[in-house]
Amino acid sequence: MQRSTLLAALAASTLLLAGCATPADDGVTLVLVTHDSFALSDGTLEEFTEQTGVRVDVQPGGDAGELVNKLVLTADSPLGDVVFGIDNTFASRAASNGVLEPYVSGDLTDAEAPFLLPEASGGEYLTPIDTGDVCVNVDHRWFAEAGIPEPQTLDDLIDPRYEGLLVVEAANSSSPGLAFLLGTIAAYGDGWYDYWSALIDNDVKVAASWSDAYYVDFSGPSSEGDRPLVVSYASSPPVEVPAGSTGVLLDTCFRQVEYAGVIAGTEHPAEARQLVDFLFSTTVQNDIPENMYVFPVNAQATLPDGWAEYAQIAENPYTIDPAEIDANRERWIQEWAAIVQP
Amino acid sequence: MPQLIRRFRASRPGDPSHVPRIAGSGATHALAWTLGIAVPVVFVGVFFAWPVASIVGRGLFPEGAFDLAGVLEVLGRPRTQRIIGFTIGMAALATLITLVLGMPVAAALSRLRFRGRTVLRAVVLVPFVLPTVVVGIAFRALLRETPLDGTFVAILMALVFFNIAVVARTVGASWESLDPRQEEAARVLGAGPVRVFATITLRRLGPSIAAAASVVFLFCSTAFGTVLVLGGARYATIETEIWLLTTQFLDLRAASVLSIAQLVVIVALLVVTGRIRAKATPEKRSFAPRPPRRHDLPLIAVAVAVGALLVVPLVALVERSLRTRDGYGFGNYLALASTGDRHALAVTAWQALGNSLGFAAAATGVAMLVGLTAAVLLSRTPRSPGARRALDALDGVLMLPLGVSAVTVGFGFLITLNTPPLDLRTSPILVPIAQALVAVPLVVRTLLPVLRSVGSRMRDAAATLGAPPWRVLLTIDLGMSARAALAATGLAFTVALGEFGATTFLSRPDAATLPVIIYRLMGLPGGDNAGMAVAASVVLAAVTVAVVALVERTRVNQVGAF
Numbered sequence: 015m016q017r018s019t020l021l022a023a024l025a026a027s028t029l030l031l032a033g034c035a036t037p038a039d040d041g042v043t044l045v046l047v048t049h050d051s052f053a054l055s056d057g058t059l060e061e062f063t064e065q066t067g068v069r070v071d072v073q074p075g076g077d078a079g080e081l082v083n084k085l086v087l088t089a090d091s092p093l094g095d096v097v098f099g100i101d102n103t104f105a106s107r108a109a110s111n112g113v114l115e116p117y118v119s120g121d122l123t124d125a126e127a128p129f130l131l132p133e134a135s136g137g138e139y140l141t142p143i144d145t146g147d148v149c150v151n152v153d154h155r156w157f158a159e160a161g162i163p164e165p166q167t168l169d170d171l172i173d174p175r176y177e178g179l180l181v182v183e184a185a186n187s188s189s190p191g192l193a194f195l196l197g198t199i200a201a202y203g204d205g206w207y208d209y210w211s212a213l214i215d216n217d218v219k220v221a222a223s224w225s226d227a228y229y230v231d232f233s234g235p236s237s238e239g240d241r242p243l244v245v246s247y248a249s250s251p252p253v254e255v256p257a258g259s260t261g262v263l264l265d266t267c268f269r270q271v272e273y274a275g276v277i278a279g280t281e282h283p284a285e286a287r288q289l290v291d292f293l294f295s296t297t298v299q300n301d302i303p304e305n306m307y308v309f310p311v312n313a314q315a316t317l318p319d320g321w322a323e324y325a326q327i328a329e330n331p332y333t334i335d336p337a338e339i340d341a342n343r344e345r346w347i348q349e350w351a352a353i354v355q356p
Numbered sequence: 357m358p359q360l361i362r363r364f365r366a367s368r369p370g371d372p373s374h375v376p377r378i379a380g381s382g383a384t385h386a387l388a389w390t391l392g393i394a395v396p397v398v399f400v401g402v403f404f405a406w407p408v409a410s411i412v413g414r415g416l417f418p419e420g421a422f423d424l425a426g427v428l429e430v431l432g433r434p435r436t437q438r439i440i441g442f443t444i445g446m447a448a449l450a451t452l453i454t455l456v457l458g459m460p461v462a463a464a465l466s467r468l469r470f471r472g473r474t475v476l477r478a479v480v481l482v483p484f485v486l487p488t489v490v491v492g493i494a495f496r497a498l499l500r501e502t503p504l505d506g507t508f509v510a511i512l513m514a515l516v517f518f519n520i521a522v523v524a525r526t527v528g529a530s531w532e533s534l535d536p537r538q539e540e541a542a543r544v545l546g547a548g549p550v551r552v553f554a555t556i557t558l559r560r561l562g563p564s565i566a567a568a569a570s571v572v573f574l575f576c577s578t579a580f581g582t583v584l585v586l587g588g589a590r591y592a593t594i595e596t597e598i599w600l601l602t603t604q605f606l607d608l609r610a611a612s613v614l615s616i617a618q619l620v621v622i623v624a625l626l627v628v629t630g631r632i633r634a635k636a637t638p639e640k641r642s643f644a645p646r647p648p649r650r651h652d653l654p655l656i657a658v659a660v661a662v663g664a665l666l667v668v669p670l671v672a673l674v675e676r677s678l679r680t681r682d683g684y685g686f687g688n689y690l691a692l693a694s695t696g697d698r699h700a701l702a703v704t705a706w707q708a709l710g711n712s713l714g715f716a717a718a719a720t721g722v723a724m725l726v727g728l729t730a731a732v733l734l735s736r737t738p739r740s741p742g743a744r745r746a747l748d749a750l751d752g753v754l755m756l757p758l759g760v761s762a763v764t765v766g767f768g769f770l771i772t773l774n775t776p777p778l779d780l781r782t783s784p785i786l787v788p789i790a791q792a793l794v795a796v797p798l799v800v801r802t803l804l805p806v807l808r809s810v811g812s813r814m815r816d817a818a819a820t821l822g823a824p825p826w827r828v829l830l831t832i833d834l835g836m837s838a839r840a841a842l843a844a845t846g847l848a849f850t851v852a853l854g855e856f857g858a859t860t861f862l863s864r865p866d867a868a869t870l871p872v873i874i875y876r877l878m879g880l881p882g883g884d885n886a887g888m889a890v891a892a893s894v895v896l897a898a899v900t901v902a903v904v905a906l907v908e909r910t911r912v913n914q915v916g917a918f
Binding site for chain 1: 414489492493496497500584585587588589590596600602603604605606607681697700702767770771774775781782860861864865876878879880881884886887
């Protein structure tokens with residue numbers, strides 16, 4: 015009696031395991047592998063299911079770098095059908111390792127052309143979905159109270175007048191930290207070593223993570239610290255309360271673009287392409303800012319209230335060719351660490 | 357394997373040379389041993405050894421052949437050598453401080469009955485479950501104005517804060533079973549308290565101190581967030597470097613070399629502590645705590661002082677959780693019923709708490725099944741040297757998950773558990789399994805000293821009197837170690853509840869655990885997200901205290917039942 019109960023339990027748990035591994039019904043379910051910051055409103059992905067009958071299972075896989083590396087390591091048994099969240103700093107690694115099917119959404123127009131990647135860096139594999147600038151954020155109230163004009167440019171940050179006011183994230187443990195480093199490399203070329211030495215001399219603070227820099231060291235209204243300048247996102251000010259209490263130094267921005275693509279080896283290539291198109295559609299694009307704190311790339315998308323007013327987009331952000339980033343990332347990070355963390 | 361089983365059979369406690377052969381057929385024994393060995397071996401083999409070996413293998417055998425030159429090149433880098441040296445030094449120093457501060461707490465909690473004992477017991481365990489991201493930020497908020505911010509000392513402080521619980525629990529469990537009469541006799545004969553402690557107590561506690569030290573060392577050497585956040589990203593350890601090499605650089609070769617370094621460190625550690633751990637002295641029962649006497653005052657003072665040090669960051673956390681935009685209030689707690697500012701989360705914090713409790717309960721079940729089985733096995737001392745060595749090896753293997761990088765294990769999962777019936781990469785079942793991997797060594801370390809101290813003579817006696825082996829196991833082994841088993845259950849549950857590294861790697865947004873959503877909330881700007889994250893941490897701490905209190909209560913009833 016007892017033995018048969020045990021057997022039944024074993025059988026049930028085996029079925030349960032099997033159930034977890036394969037979709038139960040005959041409709042297609044796509045696995046959408048994303049970075050950890052992926053979020054959409056309830057019902058947005060369900061609209062895709064209503065339109066196409068295809069269900070979407072979201073599977074987060076770390077930050078952009080971790081995501082791409084996972085795809086590379088699992089190339090012989092893919093993690094999913096569609097990937098979202100590969101950014102311009104890792105795009106070239108994804109493209110050169112053959113983990114993506116060549117496909118770019120046909121719905122793109124000339125208006126989105128600036129977001130497309132160069133041919134050799136994943137241009138034929140990745141569809142741009144959202145963009146966000148990593149910029150120095152400024153606490154307006156602090157500067158008003160101190161009676162000092164706010165800095166404007168990267169050069170200003172090494173001005174002794176702004177000594178001890180900036181906190182940045184470490185380039186070897188934080189993606190905005192790396193983006194800021196890339197911005198300085200784009201701005202100064204090989205002169206970036208000297209720039210960073212000057213930043214150190216000007217008492218820049220290096221924090222391990224964004225949360226750490228923003229919430230502990232920054233002096234903004236939701237933060238605890240006393241430094242009025244922090245490396246964060248261009249989208250941070252609109253969500254601060256009261257809105258407008260912080261702002262962005264538009265001449266310090268490095269542009270990040272996040273892409274979606276079809277994972278090589280998918281069993282449902284047609285549906286996977288539909289999902290990439292859907293991510294570019296205004297249904298998703300309108301939903302992106304409030305959920306992921308970045309800007310939609312689709313020129314037809316509408317921004318939520320408050321964004322038009324407080325969210326600023328740099329006109330001439332710093333950029334570096336993704337292939338160059340991929341070729342030099344390790345060396346740059348190690349050289350940076352040697353300067354900042356001797 | 358069959359040979360191994362035969363050796364075990366020949367050397368089980370009821371050895372024919374001492375005791376007449378008694379109840380139970382040989383086949384049943386063989387089956388019992390096989391099952392007993394299979395449970396921990398299969399669990400650790402499938403969910404740890406295989407994934408880790410695969411990912412390390414990819415790094416060391418890039419084209420199918422061993423890349424010796426590559427390995428030597430990585431080992432020859434000054435950076436590699438510096439990182440390995442720093443990691444070992446940091447972990448050793450943190451372990452030493454944790455032991456020095458944790459021992460008085462263990463003593464006070466296990467031997468004395470005083471007001472506030474239950475509170476101290478719970479307070480000690482709280483840091484253990486708090487997410488690093490929140491504690492790191494609480495610590496930094498406290499240290500920001502001091503010269504300690506971003507220093508090695510700050511890292512040490514946080515490591516000690518997190519690990520006092522391990523010493524208090526592991527050493528405490530074994531301290532309770534020490535017969536205090538030996539010490540009392542020595543005192544009566546004129547030995548001073550220091551001498552009594554050094555020559556009697558310390559020697560008798562040796563095995564459990566070694567066990568606690570090895571666990572703390574492994575926790576410290578694999579600390580990730582603590583090292584980064586408190587050191588201002590200035591210090592690199594083997595663990596942070598493996599993360600960087602694997603997730604950012606995709607340099608599997610260098611990552612594998614460092615994973616091997618971690619394994620070598622663990623094995624060396626086990627060899628060193630193994631000698632001490634083996635010298636268990638037989639003890640017979642648990643001794644109820646006694647009221648404190650005058651000479652206990654310094655001990656209580658130190659214990660309370662350590663407790664107070666642990667409380668400071670906790671108080672800072674509670675204060676922060678009550679701070680809202682409109683002054684002090686419960687706004688952050690009320691927000692836990694929501695999905696955060698601007699859809700920050702896929703579930704509410706309360707749902708996440710439910711997920712956490714569910715996963716932790718499952719993980720505790722798995723950890724107790726595997727850990728208890730393993731501990732009973734390991735407590736036996738087979739006569740055959742081969743079987744003894746096999747058991748020692750199993751003992752070591754069970755400790756490995758504590759000392760190997762979560763990144764290595766996680767990436768190992770990805771490339772191994774990918775074909776049916778083990779296509780578990782996307783299955784929520786991996787969450788409790790990964791949590792259990794970390795909890796099993798703690799369960800074993802808590803139970804083993806007590807089980808070993810039961811002594812084979814009592815088992816032999818029971819067997820001679822005609823008790824079948826299952827009865828010996830049930831009444832002698834499990835009966836005598838019931839208290840330790842409860843302590844282990846509480847510890848396993850706590851570890852599972854607070855586990856972040858592996859959980860975040862495996863969990864899905866709609867089944868996120870509380871530590872995972874805390875991390876997410878801390879990563880979003882503005883509004884009330886940070887306040888909500890801290891409130892959620894306080895809830896996590898409160899739930900831990902409640903669970904521990906519940907376990908303690910059961911403990912009391914249990915004692916009455918015997």
